[in-house]
Each structure stands twice: as C-alpha cells, then as structure tokens.
Amino acid sequence: QPTDAWEREAISVLSEALPAAADPAVTLNRDQIETAVRFARILLHRRPADSAAADRWLVRVLASTESPKPTATTDGATSAAALPSDLKAQAIQLRIVSLAGQGKFQEAREQLDRMSTGSPQELLRTLEGLAALVVSDQQDPFRDFGDLQLQAALKLNEQRAKLEPADRRRLDECLARGYAATGQTRRGIELYESLAKESPHDKRLLTTLAELLMKCDDKRCLQQAQAVWRKLETLSAAGSEEWLAERHQVCRCLLAQGETAEACKLLKVTRLLYPKLGGEKFAAKFVELEKKCGKPAK
Numbered sequence: 001q002p003t004d005a006w007e008r009e010a011i012s013v014l015s016e017a018l019p020a021a022a023d024p025a026v027t028l029n030r031d032q033i034e035t036a037v038r039f040a041r042i043l044l045h046r047r048p049a050d051s052a053a054a055d056r057w058l059v060r061v062l063a064s065t066e067s068p069k070p071t072a073t074t075d076g077a078t079s080a081a082a083l084p085s086d087l088k089a090q091a092i093q094l095r096i097v098s099l100a101g102q103g104k105f106q107e108a109r110e111q112l113d114r115m116s117t118g119s120p121q122e123l124l125r126t127l128e129g130l131a132a133l134v135v136s137d138q139q140d141p142f143r144d145f146g147d148l149q150l151q152a153a154l155k156l157n158e159q160r161a162k163l164e165p166a167d168r169r170r171l172d173e174c175l176a177r178g179y180a181a182t183g184q185t186r187r188g189i190e191l192y193e194s195l196a197k198e199s200p201h202d203k204r205l206l207t208t209l210a211e212l213l214m215k216c217d218d219k220r221c222l223q224q225a226q227a228v229w230r231k232l233e234t235l236s237a238a239g240s241e242e243w244l245a246e247r248h249q250v251c252r253c254l255l256a257q258g259e260t261a262e263a264c265k266l267l268k269v270t271r272l273l274y275p276k277l278g279g280e281k282f283a284a285k286f287v288e289l290e291k292k293c294g295k296p297a298k
Contacts, residue, residue, distance in 0.1 A: 007046055014039045018057075028064040036061050037087060040094050044101065051101030058095040065091070089118070093126040100130055105144040112152055120159040124167055127152045127174045146181025153178045169195065173205070180212055188212055189221075196228075203242075206232055210249065219257055226253035244270075244278040251289050264293035 018036055019026045028036060036057045043054035065088045092115060099108035115123060130149050153175045160168060172191055180188035192209040199205055206228055213225035229249040236243040247270055254263035267290050270277070277283040 007042060010042055011039075014042070026060065028060060033061050033064055033091075034087065037091050037094065040091075040098070044094060044097055049101050051098045055095065055098035055102060058091050058098055061091045062088070062095065089115075089122050093122065096126055097130055100145055100148055103144070105148055108148055109151065112148070112155070116152075116155045120156060120162045121167065123152065123156045123159075124163070124170060124174075127156060128170065146178065146183075149174070150178030150182050169198070185212060185216055189216065201235060203232060203235055206235075214249075214253070214256075222253050222257050226250055226257075229253065239274050241278055241281070244274070244282045248282065248285050248289070251286075255289065255292055260293065263289070267293065 014035060018032060018039065019028070040054040040057045040061070043050040043057075092111060096108050096111045096115070099105075099111065112126070115126060127149070130145075130152060153171065156163075156171055157175065160171065163171060172195055176188045176191035176195065178188075179185075179191065189209070189212055192205065192212060196202070196205055196209050210225045210228040210232065213221045213228065216222075216225075229246050232246045233243055233250065236246060247266070251263045251266055251270075254260075254266065267286065271286070271290075277286050
C-alpha cells in the first residue's frame with residue numbers, strides 16, 4: 001500500500017517530539033538520540049529522500065554522542081554519553097547516505113574511509129543504504145555516486161572471508177550495482193547472471209538483470225534480456241500488472257532486434273486476450289509499440 005500518508009504523519013509527530021535540529025546548544029539525551037536516528041532513517045527512505053533534513057539531525061546526534069560527561073535530565077532518561085556504540089554506528093552509516101544524497105561525495109568518502117576499519121557487517125549495512133538512493137544522471141554527471149557505491153563494495157570485498165554466505169551474496173549484489181552505476185555494464189551483468197543462477201526465482205534480481213541487459217545495446221544482450229523477460233512472465237499471474245509490464249518489455253526487445261512481425265503478432269494476441277491492457281497505466285505504452293507495427297497491407 002502507499003506509505004506517503006503514514007510517512008507524513010510520522011514526520012509530523014516526530015518533529016514535535018524533538019527539539020530543533022538546528023539549535024547547536026541542544027544536547028540530546030539517549031531517548032531523543034534514538035528517536036532522531038529513526039527519524040533520519042524515515043527521511044532518507046522517502047522518495048525523494050530529504051537528505052538535508054536527515055543530515056541536520058545526524059550531525060546533532062553525533063555531536064550529542066561526543067558529550068564528555070553524562071548530562072543530567074529531568075525525566076530520568078539515560079544520558080547521551082552512555083549511548084551504546086551500535087547506535088552511534090547507525091548514525092554514522094546514515095550520515096554517509098545523507099551526505100551522498102546531497103552530492104557531498106568527498107565528505108561521504110572520508111566518513112566511509114573511517115568506517116572501513118570497523119565491522120564488515122556495519123559496512124555492508126552502509127553499502128545497502130547507499131544502494132537505496134536514487135540519483136539521476138543530471139544530479140550525478142561524473143558518476144560520483146556510483147563510484148562511492150563501488151568504492152565501498154570493493155573495500156568490503158577485501159574482508160569477504162569474514163562474512164557469512166548470505167552476507168557474501170548481499171555483497172555481490174552491491175558490487176554488481178556498483179559496476180552498473182559506474183558504466184561497467186558487462187561486469188555488472190556477469191555478477192547479476194551469477195546471482196540469478198543461484199536464485200532463479202528471485203523476480204527482483206531477474207528484473208534488474210533484464211533492465212541492465214537492455215542497456216548493453218547489442219543484439220546478443222537484447223536476446224538475453226528477452227529470455228529473462230520471458231522467464232519473468234512465467235513467474236507472474238497472466239494478465240496481472242506485473243505480467244503486462246513484462247510482456248511489454250518482451251515486445252520492446254523484439255522490436256529493437258528488428259523482429260517486427262513477431263512483436264506485432266505478440267501485441268495483437270495480448271490485446272485480444274486482455275483488451276483493457278491493464279488500464280491507463282499500461283495501455284498507452286502498448287499503443288506506442290503498436291504504432292511501430294504500421295497499418296496492415298490492403
């Protein structure tokens with residue numbers, strides 16, 4: 001279900017529960033720090049993420065954790081100085097994400113370098129946080145964001161032996177994303193193909209592989225992408241939104257390969273079986289492809 005309304009309500013409630021983030025005189029107690037870290041996480045998971053607001057809270061959290069002495073509180077809450085290290089680590093991880101989200105890649109790299117000497121599991125969580133950000137080509141013209149993802153993944157790969165098998169798989173996916181984000185498409189494809197062999201029914205993974213293959217821009221890649229979209233079709237309920245999205249991609253692959261007759265035949269069959277084509281959301285996309293079929297000869 002859509003989460004926008006819940007996010008807005010959570011942000012409203014948490015904003016009232018916390019002091020002003022911009023006030024440098026405020027030292028947060030432990031309860032406030034835990035709340036602020038959760039608040040920052042919500043802000044970073046929004047689409048689009050509110051990285052600047054999250055960063056203000058994380059700066060305040062980290063300043064409060066560096067308080068040299070326990071601070072007395074009127075409500076009996078544990079002071080910031082007694083904060084466990086794992087909560088501080090979470091704040092640092094989120095700060096790397098918030099800095100990257102603002103385009104402050106050099107500062108994010110410096111934070112990442114300091115963190116790379118710590119726990120591999122913490123670095124993996126940070127890496128997955130970076131992967132959750134969506135940055136357009138316009139916002140990231142020099143692939144700084146992709147470089148940051150790949151740098152973090154390569155650092156963690158040096159500690160691969162310390163990771164459990166499940167975590168190694170997560171790392172490989174992060175490496176694949178990093179290669180893809182930096183334009184090293186074929187290396188990314190190789191890793192995604194290896195992961196897909198291990199998890200042949202993972203639709204999210206297969207979808208990512210198919211999308212990346214379509215960026216490869218040669219006939220062999222398009223043929224492979226078509227095969228993956230076909231497989232995804234078999235994993236979805238016929239006529240569902242997912243299935244229609246996958247059928248649309250199959251037809252795109254066929255047209256891109258010059259297989260116009262086959263594409264048009266498939267489009268015709270799809271329309272006969274599902275005349276509404278999923279409603280406005282998908283119908284317009286199918287119409288665009290149908291236009292490329294031209295008018296039947298008289």
